[in-house]
Amino acid sequence: MNTVLSRANSLFAFSLSVMAALTFGCFITTAFKERSVPVRIAVSRVTLKNVEDFTGPRERSDLGFVTFDITADLQSIFDWNVKQLFLYLSAEYSTKNNALNQVVLWDKIMLRGDNPRLSLKDMKSKYFFFDDGNGLKGNRNITLTLSWNVVPNAGILPLVTGSGHVSVPFPDNYETTKSY
Amino acid sequence: MLSLDFLDDVRRMNKRQLYYQVLNFGMIVSSALMIWKGLMVVTGSESPIVVVLSGSMEPAFHRGDLLFLTNRIEDPIRVGEIVVFRIEGREIPIVHRVLKIHEKQNGDIKFLTKGDNNAVDDRGLYKQGQHWLEKKDVVGRARGFVPYIGIVTILMNDYPKFKVRALLFPACFSHPSYNSFIRTRAEPCSLHICCCRCQCALLCLLCSLFQYAVLFLLGLFVLVHRE
Numbered sequence: 001m002n003t004v005l006s007r008a009n010s011l012f013a014f015s016l017s018v019m020a021a022l023t024f025g026c027f028i029t030t031a032f033k034e035r036s037v038p039v040r041i042a043v044s045r046v047t048l049k050n051v052e053d054f055t056g057p058r059e060r061s062d063l064g065f066v067t068f069d070i071t072a073d074l075q076s077i078f079d080w081n082v083k084q085l086f087l088y089l090s091a092e093y094s095t096k097n098n099a100l101n102q103v104v105l106w107d108k109i110m111l112r113g114d115n116p117r118l119s120l121k122d123m124k125s126k127y128f129f130f131d132d133g134n135g136l137k138g139n140r141n142i143t144l145t146l147s148w149n150v151v152p153n154a155g156i157l158p159l160v161t162g163s164g165h166v167s168v169p170f171p172d173n174y175e176t177t178k179s180y
Numbered sequence: 181m182l183s184l185d186f187l188d189d190v191r192r193m194n195k196r197q198l199y200y201q202v203l204n205f206g207m208i209v210s211s212a213l214m215i216w217k218g219l220m221v222v223t224g225s226e227s228p229i230v231v232v233l234s235g236s237m238e239p240a241f242h243r244g245d246l247l248f249l250t251n252r253i254e255d256p257i258r259v260g261e262i263v264v265f266r267i268e269g270r271e272i273p274i275v276h277r278v279l280k281i282h283e284k285q286n287g288d289i290k291f292l293t294k295g296d297n298n299a300v301d302d303r304g305l306y307k308q309g310q311h312w313l314e315k316k317d318v319v320g321r322a323r324g325f326v327p328y329i330g331i332v333t334i335l336m337n338d339y340p341k342f343k344v345r346a347l348l349f350p351a352c353f354s355h356p357s358y359n360s361f362i363r364t365r366a367e368p369c370s371l372h373i374c375c376c377r378c379q380c381a382l383l384c385l386l387c388s389l390f391q392y393a394v395l396f397l398l399g400l401f402v403l404v405h406r407e
Binding site: 023055056057083084086088090097098099100101102103104109111127132147149151152153154155156157159 | 239240241258259260261262277279280281282283284285290292296301303311312322323324325326327
C-alpha cells in the first residue's frame with residue numbers, strides 16, 4: 001500500500017463496494033412498500049365518431065372523445081427511492097372483435113419535487129381513442145382507471161393502480177357535427 | 181513501473197501458481213456464463229439484462245442504465261408496462277412503453293408502443309406496413325432497474341480498443357504480490373489477490389472481492405453487449 005496506484009485501487013474498490021451496498025439498501029428498504037392511493041375520476045362528456053383511423057391501419061373505426069376530471073393525492077408514494085411517477089389514465093373494455101382492449105388516454109410524468117396533488121378538471125385525452133373496429137358504439141361498460149409506474153432510484157419497477165375507477169357507457173349514435 | 185512489476189512476478193511464479201491463476205480466471209468467467217444462462221431460464225427472456233441505448237425514455241431511463249427483464253408467459257402484456265422489443269430485421273432492442281393493446285379470446289395480442297420522451301407513437305419505427313407489435317417481437321418486460329452501471333458496455337462498444345485494456349486492467353492488479361507472501365508467513369489476507377502489505381484485513385477482503393466482482397461483471401457485460 002505504498003504506491004499511488006495501489007492506494008487508488010483500494011480506494012476505488014472500497015467506494016464502489018459502498019455504493020453497491022447503498023444501492024442494494026435503497027432497493028431492499030422500499031421493495032415491499034404499498035404504493036396505492038385512492039383516486040377520484042369523474043367523466044363529464046363522452047362523444048363518439050366513426051372515421052378512418054389515420055393513426056394506423058386505414059379502416060373505419062370508432063373514435064371516442066372523453067372529457068374527464070382527476071383528483072388524487074400522491075404525496076405518500078414519494079420516498080427516498082422514488083425518482084418519478086409515470087401516471088396514465090387507461091380505458092379498458094371488451095368488444096365483439098377483441099376480448100380485452102386497453103387504451104391509454106392521457107399520461108403525465110411527475111418527478112420528485114413536483115406538486116404531488118393532482119386536481120385536474122375538464123381534461124381532454126392526449127391520445128386518440130381509436131378502437132380496433134366498431135366496438136365502442138353502444139358499449140355499456142368502459143372502465144377508466146388511473147395507474148402509475150413507480151420509477152425508483154434503484155430497484156423494482158411496479159405498476160400500481162389507484163383504488164377508485166369509473167365506468168362510462170358510450171352513446172349509441174355517432175356524432176356528426178364538427179364539435180370537440 | 182506497473183508492467184515491469186507484473187512481468188517480474190510472472191517470472192518468479194512457478195508453473196503451479198500460473199495454472200492456479202489461469203484456473204481462477206477461468207472459474208470466474210464460467211460462473212458468469214452459468215449465471216447468465218441460469219437467468220435466461222428463470223426469467224424466460226433471451227436477454228435478461230439490457231442496457232438502455234437511447235434517450236427516448238428520459239427522464240426515467242438514461243443511456244447506460246441497466247434493466248432486468250422477465251418474459252414469462254403467465255404475465256400478459258398490459259398497458260403501461262415497459263417492454264423491450266426488436267423490430268423484425270433489426271438487431272437493436274428498443275425500450276418503450278405500451279400504449280394500446282387489443283387481445284383476442286384465444287390470447288393473440290397486438291399492441292402499440294411509445295417512448296416517454298417521444299412526441300408520437302412508434303408506428304414510424306415499425307416495419308413498412310406494420311401497425312402493431314406482437315408477442316414474438318418482445319424480448320422482455322422491464323421489472324427492475326439499476327442506474328449508470330451499463331455505461332461500461334456503451335464505452336466498450338464505442339471505443340473497442342478499450343475492451344482489451346479494460347479486461348487486462350484488473351488482471352494486472354490481481355497478480356499476487358509474492359514478495360510479501362514469501363516473506364511474511366502470518367498474513368491477514370489469505371486470498372493472494374490484492375497487492376497488500378496492509379494491516380487491515382477487512383480492506384484486504386474488500387479489495388479482493390472487488391477484483392473478483394470486476395472480472396465477473398466485465399465477463400457478463402461482454403456477453404450482454406454482443407453487438
